[in-house]
Amino acid sequence: MWFRNARVFRFTKPFDISAEALEEKLQAEAFKPCGPQETSRQGWVPALGKHSDQLVHSANGYHLIALRKEEKILPGPVVKEAVEERAEAIEIEQGRKVRRKEKDELKEQIMLEMLPKAFSRNRRCFAYLAPQDGVLVVDAGSAKQAEDLASTLRKALGSLPVRPPVVEQAPAFTFTGWLNETVDLPATVSLGNECELKDPSEDGGVVRCKGLDLKADEIRNHLEAGMQVTKLALTWDDNVSFVLDEELGIRRLKFGETLQEQLDDVDADDAMAKFDAAFTIMTLELSRLIPGLLEALGGEDRSAIVEED
Incomplete structure (x- = not known):
């Protein structure tokens, strides 16, 4: 279990939580797969993967957690081609021009039809809380991905007083x-x-x-x-x-x-x-x-x- 990246958040006030309390909070936001008409969904999954059902893995006061995000993949060119084919069929059948607004409506309709059969892309983002060190560390390659995990954790806990650390000079x-x-x-x-x-x-x-x-x-x-x-x-x-x-x-x-x-x-x-x-x-x-x-x-x-x- 080696992190490949480390985005650090500093707790801005004393914060502590037991593994049991953290587990209970995350269970309420556990991951569930996308429904037929959903484009994405995220939630907490077991930190140890198939080796445990627990969402939180703790050792020496450090709490490891994992956020899973599922996204349905609808390639833009495929959707665009389907829209053009549907618009062309309407134009031939009804003898009129399909305008931009109607094409946008066709696009939404076609995406809803495609979603149930779309492939899914799943990503897991790991992090650990270190209350004794006053930090949350996220294995994320970008600040946006790290902020997304922190925001999702804040929602699960109700409060998460963290911010990126600040140093005295640039x-x-x-x-x-x-x-x-x-x-x-x-x-x-x-x-x-x-x-x-x-x-x-x-x-x-x-x-x-x-x-x-x-x-x-x-x-x-x-x-x-x-x-x-x-x-x-x-x-x-x-x-x-x-x-x-x-x-x-x-x-x-x-x-x-x-x-x-x-x-x-x-x-x-x-x-x-x-x-x-x-x-x-x-x-x-x-x-x-x-x-x-x-x-x-x-x-x-x-x-x-x-x-x-």
Whole structure:
């Protein structure tokens, strides 16, 4: 159970929930397949998949959950062709022109007819709540997907006081400083070989660099021209590598050999035990990585966070 991405949300006030209470709340919003005339539906499914009926999997106070979304696939060209055929038949039969408004009505009718036979696309999005760390972590490649899960969870719980973390200085400023050496690179962080540079002007361009020495003259020339670093490949504590963007989105997470060896040392033959061990190792490592990264980026702005008494 390794996440491939990590979109972090910070709890803005003390929050705690037991696995049992979370299970009860999510059961009320459990996934149900699309009906014949529905285009999409989402709901909560067992975090362990076929290995358990429980929607929540907990270990060491971390609660793993999974949101499933089903979408009916109606290819646009197929729908368009059917509309044109139906409109042409009407024109021949009734000897009149089918106008745009009527074609729109035909399109809606045809889509309703096609939906019961349409193929479905299913996606699962994982996340875990870490009340003791004050964060919700979502395995999502985009901010929109992460926000969708957070909103759905908020609906299930009735309240979910979270927001993306905020740092004291702009991440792009820190990234750029690390490359042009005006900001010290923390000992726990090492540079990868990939970055994205943007010209901050209104019509500025974008340069994507991959497989390069990020301290090379080629990169430095772009920085001296005023470009800013908005994405940067990093390795944390020689254990975890990833690409971090200016919105603090962590993508392409890769857990290193040390952590993999810890998992290999677990004496467990069944899949559920291995899953549980991987989840525990991952959450413990991310519990170090997340605050460490926020500190490396200049420190977290906690002015809007209500601290525990």
